[in-house]
Amino acid sequence: MSEHGGNIIGISQQYGLSADALIDFSANINPLGPPESVKTLIKNSLADIEKYPDVEYRYLHQVIAKAHKCDETKVIAGNGATELIYAIVRYLKPKRALLLTPGFAEYRRALQQIGTKIIDYPLTEETGFQPDLRLLDMLAAIKPDCLFIATPNNPTGLMPDNQVIQALVEYCEKNGISLIVDESFIDFLPDNRGLTPQISTTKHLYILRSMTKFFAIPGLRLGYLISGNTTVIAEMKNRREPWSINAFAAKVGEILFEEHDYIAATHQWLKSQQHYLWNQLSAFSELTIWPPSANFLFFRCERPEIDLWHALLKHQLLIRHCKNYAGLDNRYYRIAVLSEWENQRLITAMQKIFSYS
Numbered sequence: 515m516s517e518h519g520g521n522i523i524g525i526s527q528q529y530g531l532s533a534d535a536l537i538d539f540s541a542n543i544n545p546l547g548p549p550e551s552v553k554t555l556i557k558n559s560l561a562d563i564e565k566y567p568d569v570e571y572r573y574l575h576q577v578i579a580k581a582h583k584c585d586e587t588k589v590i591a592g593n594g595a596t597e598l599i600y601a602i603v604r605y606l607k608p609k610r611a612l613l614l615t616p617g618f619a620e621y622r623r624a625l626q627q628i629g630t631k632i633i634d635y636p637l638t639e640e641t642g643f644q645p646d647l648r649l650l651d652m653l654a655a656i657k658p659d660c661l662f663i664a665t666p667n668n669p670t671g672l673m674p675d676n677q678v679i680q681a682l683v684e685y686c687e688k689n690g691i692s693l694i695v696d697e698s699f700i701d702f703l704p705d706n707r708g709l710t711p712q713i714s715t716t717k718h719l720y721i722l723r724s725m726t727k728f729f730a731i732p733g734l735r736l737g738y739l740i741s742g743n744t745t746v747i748a749e750m751k752n753r754r755e756p757w758s759i760n761a762f763a764a765k766v767g768e769i770l771f772e773e774h775d776y777i778a779a780t781h782q783w784l785k786s787q788q789h790y791l792w793n794q795l796s797a798f799s800e801l802t803i804w805p806p807s808a809n810f811l812f813f814r815c816e817r818p819e820i821d822l823w824h825a826l827l828k829h830q831l832l833i834r835h836c837k838n839y840a841g842l843d844n845r846y847y848r849i850a851v852l853s854e855w856e857n858q859r860l861i862t863a864m865q866k867i868f869s870y871s
């Protein structure tokens with residue numbers, strides 16, 4: 515099993531700690547918690563346990579389609595974006611795929627399971643860990659069947675340049691390369707609608723969305739995939755395992771798009787706390803930090819003798835080390851933006867570790 519953030523049970527067992535006492539900066543989940551309406555809906559829907567959910571998730575698909583101003587034939591919901599990463603890979607069966615590194619681990623696992631040849635495109639410090647137009651040269655040279663790109667990327671938290679994204683969409687469309695754009699964190703960027711408006715003019719663009727991070731429901735699980743290629747969407751719906759989305763998650767998905775106050779409150783929290791963490795972390799001469807676009811920050815510790823992950827764990831703070839990401843090593847870390855008091859605790863602990871106090 516590959517390693518992910520949020521492994522609070524595993525870590526607490528391994529280190530003999532109480533899981534409840536740990537503050538989890540390793541998973542990028544909205545600290546406001548789910549909207550109140552979600553908890554109320556679930557409490558009021560307990561009787562649904564004894565019924566199968568609609569096997570076609572008709573209403574859920576309609577609601578998602580409405581939110582993105584498209585037709586429901588362009589939408590498939592899943593048990594988190596993760597289910598759809600595996601489903602699209604199984605459907606497309608790419609022989610060759612290009613992956614940007616560092617990147618989210620599940621693209622690689624899904625591709626490995628069907629024996630795809632994977633070619634890495636390393637994002638390096640020299641280009642600010644960002645893809646540029648040289649990526650198109652690489653596509654022309656290796657002619658892959660598919661490319662995954664996350665906007666913003668995990669673990670770097672960086673949003674690729676819009677011109678680069680547009681050039682990719684056009685190039686992939688023209689050359690029949692399946693472009694899978696993972697917008698799982700894009701809701702955290704208040705002014706960015708992502709690529710869903712472009713599905714009416716594309717057939718090779720697949721957009722992944724997750725609801726688990728922004729709406730703080732990773733345990734409930736919900737995500738979706740949008741594409742202008744209705745044949746692929748229909749066939750994925752045909753082939754999927756039935757009832758993979760539980761009844762509560764399906765019902766919750768039907769109300770989340772209406773949570774305008776919660777969405778605004780999330781953007782307000784993030785603006786202030788992202789700014790706070792960026793300022794505070796930038797003040798440590800021991801760290802090199804990259805400018806965040808979403809609800810997490812990526813940095814490197816320039817003091818190789820300090821194992822920040824273990825040092826912070828002693829303060830009951832769990833962060834994500836990035837040593838198992840291709841292209842990174844044990845100097846790199848990622849932290850989620852949490853609530854004000856939690857972020858302050860992290861900064862205070864770091865000041866102690868770096869002997870500022």
Ligand SMILES: Cc1ncc(COP(=O)(O)O)c(C=O)c1O
Pocket residue numbers: 593594595596597618664667668696698723724725726727732736737
């Ligand atoms: C970039 C990215 N895509 C997709 C996912 C999976 O999200 P979900 O919880 O909806 O399966 C994650 C989870 O960390 C992620 O970081």
